[in-house]
Amino acid sequence: MGKDIFVWVEQFHGQAAIPSWEAIGAARQLSETLGGQVCACVFGEGVEGLAKEAIAYGADKVFLADDPTLADFRVEPYAALLAHLAKEHQPEVILIGATSRGRDLGPAVAVDLETGCVADCTALEFEDGKLVATRPIYAGKLLSTCTIPERRPAIFTIRPRAFAKPDPDEGRQGEVISVEPVLKEEEITCKVTGFEETEGGVSLTDAAIIVSGGRGVGGPEGFEPIRELAEVLGAAVGASRAAVDAGWIPYEHQVGQTGKTVSPDLYIACGISGAIQHQAGMRTSKVIVAINKDPEAPIFQLAHYGIVGDLFKYVPALTKVLKERLGK
Amino acid sequence: MHIVVCTKQTPDSAAKLTVDEAGNVSWGDSPIIINPWDEYAVEEAILIKERFNGEPKVTVLSMGPEEALEALKHAIAMGCDEGIRVWDEAFENSDTLATSYVLAKAIEKMGDVDLILFGKSAIDSQTGQVPMEVARRLGFSPLTYVIKIVELDFEGRTITVERLLEQGRQVVKAPLPAVIGTVKGINEPRYPSFMGIRKATRAQYPVWTGADIGAEPEKAGAAGSGVRWERIFPPPVREGGAEIIEAETPEEAARILVDKLMAEKVI
Numbered sequence: 001m002g003k004d005i006f007v008w009v010e011q012f013h014g015q016a017a018i019p020s021w022e023a024i025g026a027a028r029q030l031s032e033t034l035g036g037q038v039c040a041c042v043f044g045e046g047v048e049g050l051a052k053e054a055i056a057y058g059a060d061k062v063f064l065a066d067d068p069t070l071a072d073f074r075v076e077p078y079a080a081l082l083a084h085l086a087k088e089h090q091p092e093v094i095l096i097g098a099t100s101r102g103r104d105l106g107p108a109v110a111v112d113l114e115t116g117c118v119a120d121c122t123a124l125e126f127e128d129g130k131l132v133a134t135r136p137i138y139a140g141k142l143l144s145t146c147t148i149p150e151r152r153p154a155i156f157t158i159r160p161r162a163f164a165k166p167d168p169d170e171g172r173q174g175e176v177i178s179v180e181p182v183l184k185e186e187e188i189t190c191k192v193t194g195f196e197e198t199e200g201g202v203s204l205t206d207a208a209i210i211v212s213g214g215r216g217v218g219g220p221e222g223f224e225p226i227r228e229l230a231e232v233l234g235a236a237v238g239a240s241r242a243a244v245d246a247g248w249i250p251y252e253h254q255v256g257q258t259g260k261t262v263s264p265d266l267y268i269a270c271g272i273s274g275a276i277q278h279q280a281g282m283r284t285s286k287v288i289v290a291i292n293k294d295p296e297a298p299i300f301q302l303a304h305y306g307i308v309g310d311l312f313k314y315v316p317a318l319t320k321v322l323k324e325r326l327g328k
Numbered sequence: 329m330h331i332v333v334c335t336k337q338t339p340d341s342a343a344k345l346t347v348d349e350a351g352n353v354s355w356g357d358s359p360i361i362i363n364p365w366d367e368y369a370v371e372e373a374i375l376i377k378e379r380f381n382g383e384p385k386v387t388v389l390s391m392g393p394e395e396a397l398e399a400l401k402h403a404i405a406m407g408c409d410e411g412i413r414v415w416d417e418a419f420e421n422s423d424t425l426a427t428s429y430v431l432a433k434a435i436e437k438m439g440d441v442d443l444i445l446f447g448k449s450a451i452d453s454q455t456g457q458v459p460m461e462v463a464r465r466l467g468f469s470p471l472t473y474v475i476k477i478v479e480l481d482f483e484g485r486t487i488t489v490e491r492l493l494e495q496g497r498q499v500v501k502a503p504l505p506a507v508i509g510t511v512k513g514i515n516e517p518r519y520p521s522f523m524g525i526r527k528a529t530r531a532q533y534p535v536w537t538g539a540d541i542g543a544e545p546e547k548a549g550a551a552g553s554g555v556r557w558e559r560i561f562p563p564p565v566r567e568g569g570a571e572i573i574e575a576e577t578p579e580e581a582a583r584i585l586v587d588k589l590m591a592e593k594v595i
Contacts, residue, residue, distance in 0.1 A: 012495055072498075075460065075470050100493050104472055107457035110425055111464040116554020117424070119455035132558065138452055141345050142353065145558040154554075189469045193488070194499035203494045209595065233595060251475075251513035252492065257341050257451060258364060258512050266594040277341050283563075287594045289585065290570060305588060306570030307581055317578035321586050322595070 002035025003092035006153065008082060009042045009054050010073070010101055016050055018165060018206055019097025021057045023158055025166040026124060027095050028058045033126045034092055037061050041085060043078055043181075045071035055174035058166050062176045069185050072192045073101045079108035080182040086113060091153045093131065098157035099205065106157040116148035117155040120261075122162040122284070135159075139257040139280030160205045161263050162284075198252060202236040209266045210285075212238030212255055213248075214278070216271020216292060216311055220248040225315040226270055232322045238262065238282075240272045256281035268318075270311045274299025291315065329384035329482050331373045331443045333408060334431055334462070335366040335399040337392055338452045351560040362399040365447030367406070367517035368510040373445050374407040375515060376480065384482075385409050387438065391419060391430050397533060405520030405528035416538040418549045426552035428461030433541040435466060442482060444468065444507045459509040469502035472509035 005027040010017035027038045039061045040054035051062040063085055069077050082105065086094065094109065096102040098120045110117035123134040133146045133156055148154035204210060211230040213223050223237070230237045238255040239248070255262055257277040267285035271292060272278060279302055282288070290303035291311050300306045307314050339345070343358030362370075373386045388403035388411045390396040400411035414434045422430065435441050444463075449456030463470035469487070476490040478499065488501045492511055520528070538548060546552060573588075575581035589595045 017494075079464070100473055103456055104460050104470070107424060107428075107455075107460045108464045108470070110457075110554065111428065111461050114425070114554075117457060118555055119424075119457055136563070137454060137560070138339075138345055138353075139341070139454065140563065142347055142560055143563050144560045146555050147558055148554050149556050151554040190471070190500050190502045192498060193501050195496060196499075197496035205494060251511075254512075266589065275342075276344075287589065287592050288570075289589070295572075300570045300572070303570035305585060306572045307585065308572060308574075309578065309581075313578040314581060317582040318585065321579060321582040325586055325590070326595075 002031070002037070004036035004039055004089060005031055005034065006039050006041055006082070006086060006091040006094040007059065008094070008096045008102065008105060009040050009050060010097055010099060011042070011044045011047055011050055012073070014044065014047055014050070016053060017097055017099055019099055019102070019158070019160040021165045022160065022163040023095040023097050024054065024058045026158055026163040027093070028166065030093060030124060030131070036092065039063060039089070039091065041082055043070045043081060051176045053168065055172050056168035056170050058172070060174050062174060063179050064176050065179045065181055067181045069181050069183065069188065074188060074190050074192065075104045075108050076188045076190060077181055077183045078105055079112060081179070083109050083112035084182045085179065086153055094153045094155045096155065096157045098159050102157050106155050110155050113153065115151040115153060115155060117157065118146045118148065119157050121156050121158045124156060124158070136284070139277070140261070140283050141276070141280060159263070202234065204236045204238055204253065204255065204260050204262055207236035207262070207264050209233045209235035209268075210238045210255070210262055210264045210282075211235050211268045211270065212240065212272060212282075213243055213270050214240035214272030215242040215246075217243060217248065223249055225312060225319070229268070229315050229319045229322070232319050232326065240275070240278050269299050269303070270315055272299055273297045274302060329380060330438065330441050331376060331384050331386045331445065332435055332438065332441050333366070333369050333373045333386065333388045333403060333445045334458070335370070335388055335390045335403055335447070336363045336450045337361070337390070337396045337399040338363040338450055341451055347560050347562055353560060360395050360398050362402040363447055363450045365449060365451065365512070366399065367447070368512055368514050369445035369447045370403045370406050370408060371515045371517040372477070372508070372510055374518075376443070376477070377407070380482070384442075387412060389414065389431065389434055391415065391427060391434075400533055401528040402520065404531050405524040406518055407524060411531060411533045412536060413533055414536040414541060416543070416548070418538050418545050421550040421553065422548060423553035423555040424455050424457040424461055425554050426548050428458050428465055429547045429552055430541070430543055431458065431462050432465040433543045434536055435462070437536070437541050442504050444505070446507065446509045448473070448509055448511050459507055463507035466505070466507075469504070469506035471500060471502060471506050473511050474508050475511050475513050477508070
């Protein structure tokens with residue numbers, strides 16, 4: 001008999017988080033060696049549809065817990081249930097998308113099961129029968145490899161966009177097993193009393209394209225051309241620490257060592273010098289474009305394409321050309 | 329009223345890191361500092377102390393060898409009341425599972441803790457797992473990614489916070505005791521004052537060993553860890569720098585760039 005892999009499927013307001021599908025893709029790869037089933041763990045309220053989606057993305061089996069106590073992600077009921085299922089079914093591996101919620105859930109379950117959790121992996125590969133995880137440390141200035149030699153299940157949180165999202169196959173068949181939550185509402189200490197959604201815009205960690213502004217944008221209004229370019233590209237807006245610390249744009253947008261770590265397909269850095277702390281947050285981007293007045297700016301060492309010039313001339317020009325080319 | 333801030337020492341975020349064949353990381357002349365994320369936790373603890381007329385005691389706790397003193401001193405210089413270092417040879421090579429065990433045992437020894445504050449993660453190993461693991465071990469309310477403490481009632485034993493998630497800000501109410509993982513944006517950490525630095529220099533920093541906190545050796549260090557670090561190495565280097573696009577007009581440059589990006593299939 002093969003060894004199963006659990007994948008936690010994250011949802012917010014009934015919508016799945018993309019990194020969960022990436023995790024199912026990663027699990028399918030690993031299952032070729034482990035030989036067991038890929039079991040998706042779908043928790044929420046009114047999330048039956050997600051069970052079908054999980055199968056389409058590659059799950060063989062879904063543990064579906066549909067209950068009001070699970071409507072919002074809270075680590076207490078989610079960890080208790082995931083740990084309970086793991087004890088019952090003894091998977092070899094648990095994969096979790098390394099989102100905010102996933103990075104809470106992984107270690108919580110690890111404590112419950114007294115096992116290891118490797119955070120924020122960018123690759124998972126079998127070497128001599130051992131599952132080896134690669135993860136960036138020191139904000140990506142170095143890489144490391146980690147294993148979980150003895151304890152099981154081995155838990156890994158995997159970095160969003162580091163693993164390919166599989167193409168869903170609506171014809172795939174799988175088994176859905178309903179499970180009950182472990183905790184009752186009165187046993188859960190944290191109560192969600194409100195939520196204020198970030199207005200508009202694409203989330204940085206999910207974005208395929210990011211347009212970022214730095215000190216060179218000169219002020220809050222300097223982000224206008226950046227936003228316009230982002231809009232044409234369907235991109236998220238990022239910022240360097242300098243721009244955030246100056247109060248030109250909220251912290252939520254900060255990319256770098258003390259902000260978010262991103263790896264989009266395309267990262268356009270506008271007026272960003274490229275301090276080592278900023279590079280730490282975006283160096284794994286597939287293609288990097290730098291637009292900066294200073295030809296000596298370190299960002300040009302990291303970038304694939306560079307334009308030396310005034311961002312207030314080149315960014316609007318780029319927006320204009322893209323509008324034509326993308327037919328917008 | 330007792331607040332504990334957990335800190336870690338790290339190399340400066342601007343440090344140029346090198347790694348040798350054996351995987352030993354070195355950071356040249358760069359100083360060892362308090363993990364920059366932890367400064368937000370320290371500042372928040374001091375702000376709470378100030379808000380409650382200086383009544384809460386703020387203890388800063390660090391697990392680590394002698395280098396960890398730097399983090400403790402910085403926190404005392406900012407305004408924490410006392411610093412405790414917990415260390416034992418048996419704690420070496422702890423992963424987050426083992427580290428959280430040691431910290432939880434040290435906090436249990438203190439006995440009367442209402443709040444434990446952490447930075448979001450350490451900038452070196454950057455797992456961000458220890459706050460949640462400590463909360464889970466102690467059964468404290470787990471409040472991570474906190475960008476604002478909305479309400480704190482030591483007598484009524486409740487806390488309400490805003491948490492920063494991918495989609496926005498979530499408001500959560502929970503009972504004390506609680507673990508709070510702070511994020512940047514919660515405050516502006518102060519610089520240590522001259523008086524503070526003097527206090528930090530003169531302060532005593534007790535060291536608690538495994539025996540002092542009643543830690544079982546097989547639950548700490550490598551024996552208590554689930555994760556083993558295998559190798560550390562520099563990322564592959566890209567040669568050459570950027571291909572600079574030059575043209576007569578910004579629009580022409582934009583056209584050339586868009587062609588290239590389309591060829592790369594990233595737009």
